[in-house]
Amino acid sequence: MSIGPTSSAIESSATQGAYSSLRLLILTGELAPGEKLKIDNLREILGVGAAPIREALSLLTSDQLVVRQDQRGFRAAETSVENFQEILELRCQLESIALRQSIENTSEAWIEEVVLSHHRMTRAEVDPKKNFEILHKAFHLKLIGNCNSPVLLGFCSQLYDLNIRYRYIAARAFAYEARMVRDEHQSIVDAVIQSDLNKANQLLCEHYKTTGAFVIKYIK
Amino acid sequence: MSIGPTSSAIESSATQGAYSSLRLLILTGELAPGEKLKIDNLREILGVGAAPIREALSLLTSDQLVVRQDQRGFRAAETSVENFQEILELRCQLESIALRQSIENTSEAWIEEVVLSHHRMTRAEVDPKKNFEILHKAFHLKLIGNCNSPVLLGFCSQLYDLNIRYRYIAARAFAYEARMVRDEHQSIVDAVIQSDLNKANQLLCEHYKTTGAFVIKYIK
Protein backbone atom coordinates (compact mmCIF):
# COMPACT_ATOMS: atom_id res chain seq x y z
CA MET A 1 0.00 0.00 0.00
CA SER A 2 2.10 2.89 1.23
CA ILE A 3 5.76 3.18 0.37
CA GLY A 4 7.30 3.19 3.78
CA PRO A 5 6.46 2.36 7.33
CA THR A 6 5.34 5.44 9.15
CA SER A 7 5.40 4.24 12.68
CA SER A 8 6.57 7.55 14.02
CA ALA A 9 4.11 9.69 12.08
CA ILE A 10 0.93 10.84 13.72
CA GLU A 11 -1.73 8.50 12.44
CA SER A 12 -4.73 10.16 10.94
CA SER A 13 -7.14 7.36 11.65
CA ALA A 14 -7.47 4.26 13.73
CA THR A 15 -7.41 2.10 10.62
CA GLN A 16 -4.24 3.74 9.37
CA GLY A 17 -2.63 3.38 12.75
CA ALA A 18 -3.59 -0.26 13.03
CA TYR A 19 -2.32 -0.82 9.51
CA SER A 20 1.09 0.67 10.23
CA SER A 21 1.44 -1.09 13.55
CA LEU A 22 0.39 -4.48 12.29
CA ARG A 23 2.52 -4.13 9.21
CA LEU A 24 5.56 -3.44 11.32
CA LEU A 25 4.79 -6.23 13.74
CA ILE A 26 4.55 -8.69 10.88
CA LEU A 27 7.55 -7.40 8.96
CA THR A 28 9.76 -7.65 12.01
CA GLY A 29 8.44 -11.06 12.91
CA GLU A 30 7.00 -10.05 16.26
CA LEU A 31 3.84 -11.50 14.86
CA ALA A 32 5.30 -14.75 13.63
CA PRO A 33 4.61 -16.34 10.25
CA GLY A 34 1.46 -18.43 10.37
CA GLU A 35 0.36 -16.93 13.67
CA LYS A 36 -3.35 -16.60 14.19
CA LEU A 37 -4.36 -12.96 14.39
CA LYS A 38 -7.31 -12.84 16.73
CA ILE A 39 -9.33 -9.70 16.54
CA ASP A 40 -9.87 -9.49 20.28
CA ASN A 41 -6.18 -9.87 21.06
CA LEU A 42 -5.25 -7.15 18.61
CA ARG A 43 -8.03 -4.98 19.93
CA GLU A 44 -6.35 -5.01 23.31
CA ILE A 45 -2.83 -4.56 22.00
CA LEU A 46 -3.70 -1.66 19.72
CA GLY A 47 -6.52 -0.20 21.75
CA VAL A 48 -9.04 0.20 18.95
CA GLY A 49 -12.28 -1.46 18.00
CA ALA A 50 -12.79 -4.45 15.77
CA ALA A 51 -13.72 -2.55 12.64
CA PRO A 52 -10.44 -0.68 12.10
CA ILE A 53 -8.50 -3.83 12.84
CA ARG A 54 -10.42 -5.87 10.34
CA GLU A 55 -9.95 -3.15 7.76
CA ALA A 56 -6.24 -2.97 8.42
CA LEU A 57 -5.98 -6.73 8.10
CA SER A 58 -7.87 -6.59 4.83
CA LEU A 59 -5.39 -4.04 3.54
CA LEU A 60 -2.49 -6.20 4.62
CA THR A 61 -4.03 -9.09 2.76
CA SER A 62 -3.24 -7.44 -0.54
CA ASP A 63 0.28 -6.79 0.63
CA GLN A 64 0.54 -10.56 1.04
CA LEU A 65 1.50 -10.13 4.66
CA VAL A 66 -1.79 -11.49 5.94
CA VAL A 67 -3.93 -14.35 4.76
CA ARG A 68 -7.67 -14.34 5.14
CA GLN A 69 -9.71 -17.46 5.57
CA ASP A 70 -13.34 -16.74 5.12
CA GLN A 71 -15.24 -17.24 8.34
CA ARG A 72 -12.04 -18.30 10.02
CA GLY A 73 -10.31 -15.01 10.48
CA PHE A 74 -6.84 -13.88 9.63
CA ARG A 75 -3.32 -15.08 10.16
CA ALA A 76 0.15 -13.82 9.35
CA ALA A 77 1.33 -15.14 6.00
CA GLU A 78 3.50 -18.21 6.15
CA THR A 79 7.13 -18.14 5.16
CA SER A 80 9.10 -20.76 3.29
CA VAL A 81 12.37 -21.16 1.49
CA GLU A 82 10.49 -21.50 -1.78
CA ASN A 83 8.64 -18.28 -1.18
CA PHE A 84 11.83 -16.47 -0.29
CA GLN A 85 13.58 -17.67 -3.41
CA GLU A 86 10.62 -16.67 -5.50
CA ILE A 87 10.63 -13.19 -4.00
CA LEU A 88 14.34 -12.89 -4.62
CA GLU A 89 14.08 -14.01 -8.21
CA LEU A 90 11.13 -11.74 -8.89
CA ARG A 91 12.88 -8.75 -7.39
CA CYS A 92 15.79 -9.27 -9.72
CA GLN A 93 13.59 -9.66 -12.74
CA LEU A 94 11.19 -6.81 -12.05
CA GLU A 95 13.83 -4.41 -10.84
CA SER A 96 15.89 -5.18 -13.90
CA ILE A 97 13.00 -4.00 -16.01
CA ALA A 98 12.49 -0.91 -13.90
CA LEU A 99 16.17 -0.13 -13.77
CA ARG A 100 16.57 -0.41 -17.49
CA GLN A 101 13.69 1.96 -18.10
CA SER A 102 14.99 4.32 -15.46
CA ILE A 103 18.39 4.50 -17.09
CA GLU A 104 16.86 4.88 -20.52
CA ASN A 105 14.98 7.90 -19.17
CA THR A 106 17.98 9.15 -17.28
CA SER A 107 18.24 12.80 -16.35
CA GLU A 108 20.43 14.98 -14.23
CA ALA A 109 17.61 15.53 -11.79
CA TRP A 110 17.08 11.84 -11.22
CA ILE A 111 20.78 11.09 -10.86
CA GLU A 112 21.02 13.82 -8.26
CA GLU A 113 18.14 12.29 -6.35
CA VAL A 114 19.84 8.92 -6.43
CA VAL A 115 23.08 10.39 -5.16
CA LEU A 116 21.21 12.25 -2.47
CA SER A 117 19.23 9.32 -1.17
CA HIS A 118 22.40 7.27 -1.24
CA HIS A 119 24.10 9.89 0.83
CA ARG A 120 21.29 9.99 3.36
CA MET A 121 21.31 6.26 3.71
CA THR A 122 25.06 6.23 4.21
CA ARG A 123 24.83 8.86 6.90
CA ALA A 124 22.22 6.85 8.72
CA GLU A 125 24.58 3.91 9.03
CA VAL A 126 26.55 5.85 11.61
CA ASP A 127 23.74 7.88 13.15
CA PRO A 128 21.39 5.60 15.03
CA LYS A 129 18.85 8.38 15.35
CA LYS A 130 18.08 8.08 11.66
CA ASN A 131 16.09 5.09 10.64
CA PHE A 132 18.37 3.23 8.32
CA GLU A 133 15.76 0.79 7.12
CA ILE A 134 13.47 3.48 5.79
CA LEU A 135 16.29 5.23 4.00
CA HIS A 136 17.56 1.96 2.61
CA LYS A 137 14.21 1.25 1.06
CA ALA A 138 13.99 4.81 -0.22
CA PHE A 139 17.37 4.41 -1.87
CA HIS A 140 16.47 1.21 -3.63
CA LEU A 141 13.16 2.59 -4.82
CA LYS A 142 14.79 5.76 -6.04
CA LEU A 143 17.24 3.68 -8.04
CA ILE A 144 14.38 2.25 -10.06
CA GLY A 145 12.07 5.22 -9.62
CA ASN A 146 12.72 6.91 -12.96
CA CYS A 147 11.00 4.18 -14.94
CA ASN A 148 7.73 6.01 -15.32
CA SER A 149 5.70 2.98 -14.28
CA PRO A 150 3.97 3.41 -10.94
CA VAL A 151 2.34 -0.01 -11.02
CA LEU A 152 5.67 -1.69 -11.52
CA LEU A 153 7.12 0.37 -8.71
CA GLY A 154 4.25 -0.73 -6.51
CA PHE A 155 5.09 -4.37 -7.19
CA CYS A 156 8.75 -3.73 -6.43
CA SER A 157 7.87 -1.97 -3.21
CA GLN A 158 5.72 -4.88 -2.16
CA LEU A 159 8.46 -7.36 -2.99
CA TYR A 160 10.94 -5.26 -1.07
CA ASP A 161 8.79 -5.53 2.02
CA LEU A 162 8.28 -9.23 1.63
CA ASN A 163 12.02 -9.62 1.28
CA ILE A 164 12.94 -7.49 4.25
CA ARG A 165 10.57 -9.53 6.35
CA TYR A 166 12.81 -12.52 5.76
CA ARG A 167 15.83 -10.49 6.73
CA TYR A 168 14.19 -9.63 10.03
CA ILE A 169 12.96 -13.12 10.65
CA ALA A 170 16.23 -14.76 9.66
CA ALA A 171 18.10 -12.86 12.29
CA ARG A 172 16.21 -10.43 14.42
CA ALA A 173 18.43 -7.39 14.41
CA PHE A 174 21.52 -9.05 13.06
CA ALA A 175 24.16 -6.37 12.54
CA TYR A 176 23.18 -5.61 9.02
CA GLU A 177 26.30 -7.07 7.58
CA ALA A 178 28.98 -4.48 7.87
CA ARG A 179 30.04 -6.62 4.96
CA MET A 180 30.70 -4.88 1.69
CA VAL A 181 27.07 -3.84 1.41
CA ARG A 182 28.29 -0.30 1.56
CA ASP A 183 30.64 -0.78 -1.35
CA GLU A 184 27.97 -2.58 -3.29
CA HIS A 185 25.61 0.34 -2.99
CA GLN A 186 28.32 2.74 -4.12
CA SER A 187 29.13 0.64 -7.15
CA ILE A 188 25.51 0.61 -8.21
CA VAL A 189 25.28 4.36 -7.95
CA ASP A 190 28.42 4.73 -10.03
CA ALA A 191 27.07 2.48 -12.75
CA VAL A 192 23.81 4.44 -12.81
CA ILE A 193 25.63 7.73 -13.14
CA GLN A 194 27.49 6.33 -16.10
CA SER A 195 24.23 4.97 -17.53
CA ASP A 196 25.86 1.58 -17.70
CA LEU A 197 22.75 -0.55 -17.72
CA ASN A 198 24.32 -3.98 -17.82
CA LYS A 199 26.69 -3.25 -15.02
CA ALA A 200 24.04 -1.61 -12.84
CA ASN A 201 21.72 -4.49 -13.46
CA GLN A 202 24.28 -7.12 -12.69
CA LEU A 203 25.45 -5.38 -9.54
CA LEU A 204 21.92 -4.92 -8.28
CA CYS A 205 20.95 -8.53 -8.73
CA GLU A 206 24.20 -9.75 -7.22
CA HIS A 207 23.59 -7.45 -4.29
CA TYR A 208 20.20 -9.05 -3.70
CA LYS A 209 21.38 -12.57 -4.19
CA THR A 210 24.40 -12.25 -1.95
CA THR A 211 22.26 -10.98 0.87
CA GLY A 212 19.71 -13.64 0.03
CA ALA A 213 22.26 -16.42 0.28
CA PHE A 214 23.05 -15.18 3.76
CA VAL A 215 19.46 -14.93 4.87
CA ILE A 216 18.35 -18.22 3.46
CA LYS A 217 20.43 -20.15 5.95
CA TYR A 218 18.34 -18.81 8.80
CA ILE A 219 14.82 -19.33 7.51
CA LYS A 220 12.55 -21.43 9.70
CA MET B 1 -7.27 -11.38 -4.47
CA SER B 2 -9.17 -14.29 -5.95
CA ILE B 3 -8.52 -15.55 -9.44
CA GLY B 4 -11.85 -15.10 -11.02
CA PRO B 5 -15.11 -13.33 -10.49
CA THR B 6 -17.52 -15.60 -8.72
CA SER B 7 -20.72 -13.72 -9.09
CA SER B 8 -22.74 -16.87 -9.53
CA ALA B 9 -21.28 -18.75 -6.58
CA ILE B 10 -23.07 -18.74 -3.28
CA GLU B 11 -21.22 -16.23 -1.20
CA SER B 12 -20.05 -17.51 2.12
CA SER B 13 -19.99 -14.14 3.82
CA ALA B 14 -21.31 -10.66 3.42
CA THR B 15 -17.80 -9.34 2.93
CA GLN B 16 -17.07 -11.88 0.22
CA GLY B 17 -20.35 -11.13 -1.49
CA ALA B 18 -19.74 -7.41 -1.37
CA TYR B 19 -16.23 -7.93 -2.68
CA SER B 20 -17.40 -9.94 -5.68
CA SER B 21 -20.25 -7.60 -6.47
CA LEU B 22 -18.23 -4.44 -6.18
CA ARG B 23 -15.39 -5.92 -8.14
CA LEU B 24 -17.69 -6.78 -10.99
CA LEU B 25 -19.40 -3.40 -10.90
CA ILE B 26 -16.06 -1.66 -11.17
CA LEU B 27 -14.59 -3.99 -13.78
CA THR B 28 -17.57 -3.55 -16.04
CA GLY B 29 -17.66 0.18 -15.54
CA GLU B 30 -21.07 0.30 -13.94
CA LEU B 31 -19.27 2.05 -11.17
CA ALA B 32 -17.40 4.54 -13.28
CA PRO B 33 -13.72 5.44 -12.93
CA GLY B 34 -13.25 8.14 -10.34
CA GLU B 35 -16.77 7.70 -8.97
CA LYS B 36 -17.23 8.33 -5.30
CA LEU B 37 -18.20 5.15 -3.49
CA LYS B 38 -20.41 6.22 -0.64
CA ILE B 39 -20.86 3.64 2.05
CA ASP B 40 -24.52 4.40 2.57
CA ASN B 41 -25.32 4.12 -1.13
CA LEU B 42 -23.57 0.80 -1.38
CA ARG B 43 -25.24 -0.35 1.79
CA GLU B 44 -28.60 0.07 0.11
CA ILE B 45 -27.55 -1.42 -3.20
CA LEU B 46 -25.95 -4.49 -1.68
CA GLY B 47 -28.17 -4.83 1.36
CA VAL B 48 -25.44 -5.29 3.95
CA GLY B 49 -24.03 -3.20 6.73
CA ALA B 50 -21.17 -0.77 6.60
CA ALA B 51 -18.53 -3.08 8.00
CA PRO B 52 -18.52 -5.69 5.22
CA ILE B 53 -18.60 -2.96 2.60
CA ARG B 54 -15.64 -1.16 4.07
CA GLU B 55 -13.76 -4.43 4.26
CA ALA B 56 -14.55 -5.28 0.67
CA LEU B 57 -13.41 -1.83 -0.43
CA SER B 58 -10.21 -2.29 1.51
CA LEU B 59 -9.59 -5.54 -0.31
CA LEU B 60 -10.27 -3.89 -3.64
CA THR B 61 -7.75 -1.23 -2.77
CA SER B 62 -4.94 -3.72 -3.10
CA ASP B 63 -6.34 -4.84 -6.40
CA GLN B 64 -5.90 -1.24 -7.50
CA LEU B 65 -9.55 -1.03 -8.41
CA VAL B 66 -10.38 1.26 -5.52
CA VAL B 67 -8.53 4.18 -4.06
CA ARG B 68 -8.78 5.07 -0.42
CA GLN B 69 -8.41 8.59 0.84
CA ASP B 70 -8.01 8.62 4.55
CA GLN B 71 -10.98 10.24 6.23
CA ARG B 72 -12.47 10.94 2.83
CA GLY B 73 -13.74 7.54 1.92
CA PHE B 74 -13.28 5.49 -1.20
CA ARG B 75 -13.63 5.98 -4.91
CA ALA B 76 -13.25 3.82 -7.99
CA ALA B 77 -9.73 4.06 -9.37
CA GLU B 78 -9.26 6.54 -12.20
CA THR B 79 -8.44 5.43 -15.71
CA SER B 80 -6.12 7.07 -18.18
CA VAL B 81 -4.39 6.32 -21.44
CA GLU B 82 -1.05 6.34 -19.64
CA ASN B 83 -2.29 3.82 -17.11
CA PHE B 84 -3.68 1.61 -19.83
CA GLN B 85 -0.43 1.65 -21.74
CA GLU B 86 1.47 0.90 -18.60
CA ILE B 87 -0.75 -2.08 -17.84
CA LEU B 88 -0.35 -3.33 -21.38
CA GLU B 89 3.40 -3.02 -21.32
CA LEU B 90 3.66 -4.66 -17.92
CA ARG B 91 1.49 -7.55 -18.97
CA CYS B 92 3.78 -8.25 -21.88
CA GLN B 93 6.87 -8.05 -19.77
CA LEU B 94 5.64 -10.06 -16.81
CA GLU B 95 3.83 -12.66 -18.86
CA SER B 96 6.93 -13.08 -20.98
CA ILE B 97 8.81 -14.02 -17.87
CA ALA B 98 6.08 -16.37 -16.70
CA LEU B 99 5.65 -17.90 -20.11
CA ARG B 100 9.35 -18.57 -20.49
CA GLN B 101 9.49 -20.29 -17.13
CA SER B 102 6.35 -22.23 -17.92
CA ILE B 103 7.78 -23.53 -21.15
CA GLU B 104 11.10 -24.30 -19.51
CA ASN B 105 9.18 -26.44 -17.02
CA THR B 106 6.97 -27.86 -19.71
CA SER B 107 5.20 -31.18 -19.12
CA GLU B 108 2.57 -33.25 -20.80
CA ALA B 109 0.16 -32.61 -17.99
CA TRP B 110 0.46 -28.85 -18.33
CA ILE B 111 0.15 -28.89 -22.11
CA GLU B 112 -3.00 -30.95 -21.76
CA GLU B 113 -4.42 -28.44 -19.34
CA VAL B 114 -3.65 -25.65 -21.77
CA VAL B 115 -5.33 -27.48 -24.61
CA LEU B 116 -8.31 -28.20 -22.42
CA SER B 117 -8.84 -24.70 -21.18
CA HIS B 118 -8.42 -23.46 -24.72
CA HIS B 119 -11.08 -25.88 -25.84
CA ARG B 120 -13.48 -24.80 -23.12
CA MET B 121 -12.98 -21.17 -23.98
CA THR B 122 -13.60 -21.87 -27.64
CA ARG B 123 -16.81 -23.72 -26.86
CA ALA B 124 -18.02 -20.81 -24.80
CA GLU B 125 -17.76 -18.49 -27.77
CA VAL B 126 -20.77 -20.18 -29.30
CA ASP B 127 -22.62 -21.13 -26.13
CA PRO B 128 -23.85 -18.04 -24.36
CA LYS B 129 -24.72 -20.05 -21.29
CA LYS B 130 -21.01 -20.41 -20.57
CA ASN B 131 -19.30 -17.34 -19.30
CA PHE B 132 -16.70 -16.62 -21.90
CA GLU B 133 -14.90 -13.97 -19.89
CA ILE B 134 -14.12 -16.30 -17.03
CA LEU B 135 -12.86 -19.00 -19.35
CA HIS B 136 -10.82 -16.50 -21.29
CA LYS B 137 -9.04 -15.43 -18.17
CA ALA B 138 -8.58 -19.04 -17.12
CA PHE B 139 -7.00 -19.79 -20.47
CA HIS B 140 -4.53 -16.94 -20.28
CA LEU B 141 -3.58 -17.76 -16.73
CA LYS B 142 -3.15 -21.42 -17.58
CA LEU B 143 -0.82 -20.44 -20.39
CA ILE B 144 1.59 -18.91 -17.90
CA GLY B 145 0.57 -21.11 -14.99
CA ASN B 146 3.41 -23.60 -15.18
CA CYS B 147 6.01 -21.06 -14.08
CA ASN B 148 6.08 -22.17 -10.48
CA SER B 149 5.81 -18.60 -9.21
CA PRO B 150 2.52 -17.90 -7.49
CA VAL B 151 3.42 -14.31 -6.66
CA LEU B 152 4.18 -13.55 -10.29
CA LEU B 153 0.91 -15.20 -11.28
CA GLY B 154 -0.87 -13.02 -8.78
CA PHE B 155 0.56 -9.93 -10.39
CA CYS B 156 -0.43 -11.17 -13.84
CA SER B 157 -3.94 -11.92 -12.66
CA GLN B 158 -4.24 -8.46 -11.23
CA LEU B 159 -2.97 -6.89 -14.44
CA TYR B 160 -5.39 -9.00 -16.42
CA ASP B 161 -8.28 -7.58 -14.44
CA LEU B 162 -7.05 -4.03 -14.78
CA ASN B 163 -6.75 -4.58 -18.50
CA ILE B 164 -10.15 -6.15 -18.98
CA ARG B 165 -11.65 -3.22 -17.16
CA TYR B 166 -10.48 -1.00 -20.00
CA ARG B 167 -12.00 -3.35 -22.50
CA TYR B 168 -15.36 -3.08 -20.78
CA ILE B 169 -15.13 0.64 -20.36
CA ALA B 170 -13.92 1.26 -23.90
CA ALA B 171 -16.95 -0.40 -25.34
CA ARG B 172 -19.52 -1.83 -22.99
CA ALA B 173 -20.29 -5.17 -24.51
CA PHE B 174 -18.58 -4.60 -27.82
CA ALA B 175 -18.80 -7.85 -29.77
CA TYR B 176 -15.52 -9.19 -28.59
CA GLU B 177 -13.87 -8.78 -31.93
CA ALA B 178 -14.87 -11.70 -34.03
CA ARG B 179 -11.57 -10.56 -35.46
CA MET B 180 -8.79 -13.09 -35.60
CA VAL B 181 -8.66 -13.39 -31.82
CA ARG B 182 -9.66 -16.99 -32.22
CA ASP B 183 -6.79 -17.71 -34.57
CA GLU B 184 -4.42 -15.85 -32.35
CA HIS B 185 -5.29 -18.02 -29.39
CA GLN B 186 -4.82 -21.16 -31.46
CA SER B 187 -1.40 -20.04 -32.67
CA ILE B 188 -0.25 -19.42 -29.13
CA VAL B 189 -1.33 -22.89 -28.07
CA ASP B 190 0.52 -24.41 -31.00
CA ALA B 191 3.70 -22.59 -30.14
CA VAL B 192 3.43 -23.73 -26.54
CA ILE B 193 2.97 -27.33 -27.56
CA GLN B 194 6.11 -27.05 -29.63
CA SER B 195 7.91 -25.38 -26.73
CA ASP B 196 8.79 -22.56 -29.08
CA LEU B 197 9.39 -19.86 -26.53
CA ASN B 198 10.19 -16.98 -28.83
CA LYS B 199 7.22 -17.57 -31.02
CA ALA B 200 4.81 -18.03 -28.12
CA ASN B 201 6.13 -14.92 -26.51
CA GLN B 202 5.89 -12.82 -29.60
CA LEU B 203 2.39 -14.03 -30.41
CA LEU B 204 1.17 -13.41 -26.89
CA CYS B 205 2.47 -9.86 -26.76
CA GLU B 206 1.15 -9.08 -30.21
CA HIS B 207 -2.19 -10.48 -29.17
CA TYR B 208 -2.30 -8.06 -26.24
CA LYS B 209 -1.08 -5.09 -28.17
CA THR B 210 -3.44 -5.58 -31.08
CA THR B 211 -6.40 -5.66 -28.75
CA GLY B 212 -4.88 -2.75 -26.87
CA ALA B 213 -4.62 -0.64 -29.99
CA PHE B 214 -8.31 -1.23 -30.53
CA VAL B 215 -9.31 -0.41 -26.99
CA ILE B 216 -7.17 2.67 -26.64
CA LYS B 217 -9.24 4.56 -29.16
CA TYR B 218 -12.22 4.40 -26.86
CA ILE B 219 -10.75 5.41 -23.54
CA LYS B 220 -12.36 8.42 -21.93
Add this chain to the structure above:
DNA sequence: ATGTCTATTAAAATCGATTTTATGATTTAT
Protein backbone atom coordinates in the same frame (compact mmCIF):
# COMPACT_ATOMS: atom_id res chain seq x y z
C1' DA C 1 -10.96 -48.43 20.77
C1' DT C 2 -12.84 -45.76 16.79
C1' DG C 3 -15.94 -43.01 14.77
C1' DT C 4 -20.08 -40.13 14.78
C1' DC C 5 -23.18 -37.03 16.94
C1' DT C 6 -24.33 -33.39 20.14
C1' DA C 7 -23.50 -29.59 23.40
C1' DT C 8 -20.52 -26.05 24.74
C1' DT C 9 -17.36 -22.57 24.09
C1' DA C 10 -14.62 -19.25 21.62
C1' DA C 11 -14.11 -16.47 17.93
C1' DA C 12 -15.54 -14.27 13.65
C1' DA C 13 -18.80 -11.57 11.32
C1' DT C 14 -22.15 -8.31 11.24
C1' DC C 15 -25.37 -4.74 12.65
C1' DG C 16 -27.23 -0.28 14.48
C1' DA C 17 -26.04 3.70 16.80
C1' DT C 18 -22.66 7.21 18.00
C1' DT C 19 -18.80 10.04 17.31
C1' DT C 20 -15.69 12.31 14.47
C1' DT C 21 -14.34 14.57 10.37
C1' DA C 22 -14.74 16.89 5.98
C1' DT C 23 -17.46 19.78 2.86
C1' DG C 24 -20.12 23.64 1.30
C1' DA C 25 -22.76 27.59 2.42
C1' DT C 26 -23.16 31.73 4.82
C1' DT C 27 -21.49 35.30 7.27
C1' DT C 28 -18.14 38.72 8.75
C1' DA C 29 -14.11 41.53 8.29
C1' DT C 30 -10.65 43.66 5.59
Add this chain to the structure above:
DNA sequence: ATAAATCATAAAATCGATTTTAATAGACAT
Protein backbone atom coordinates in the same frame (compact mmCIF):
# COMPACT_ATOMS: atom_id res chain seq x y z
C1' DA D 1 -14.66 41.97 -3.83
C1' DT D 2 -11.76 38.79 -1.62
C1' DA D 3 -10.36 36.25 2.16
C1' DA D 4 -11.00 34.28 6.60
C1' DA D 5 -14.05 32.40 9.97
C1' DT D 6 -18.23 30.17 11.50
C1' DC D 7 -21.87 27.12 11.12
C1' DA D 8 -24.76 23.32 9.20
C1' DT D 9 -24.94 19.22 6.86
C1' DA D 10 -23.46 14.97 4.94
C1' DA D 11 -20.46 11.39 5.12
C1' DA D 12 -16.77 8.61 7.14
C1' DA D 13 -15.03 6.28 10.94
C1' DT D 14 -15.61 3.95 14.96
C1' DC D 15 -17.66 1.56 18.87
C1' DG D 16 -20.36 -1.85 21.66
C1' DA D 17 -23.60 -5.33 21.33
C1' DT D 18 -25.66 -9.13 18.79
C1' DT D 19 -25.74 -12.85 15.67
C1' DT D 20 -23.53 -16.46 13.20
C1' DT D 21 -20.12 -19.73 12.56
C1' DA D 22 -16.33 -22.79 13.58
C1' DA D 23 -13.60 -25.44 16.98
C1' DT D 24 -13.59 -28.45 21.03
C1' DA D 25 -14.83 -31.64 24.34
C1' DG D 26 -17.75 -35.12 25.87
C1' DA D 27 -21.35 -38.70 25.27
C1' DC D 28 -22.95 -42.46 22.90
C1' DA D 29 -23.05 -46.26 19.76
C1' DT D 30 -20.72 -49.60 17.00
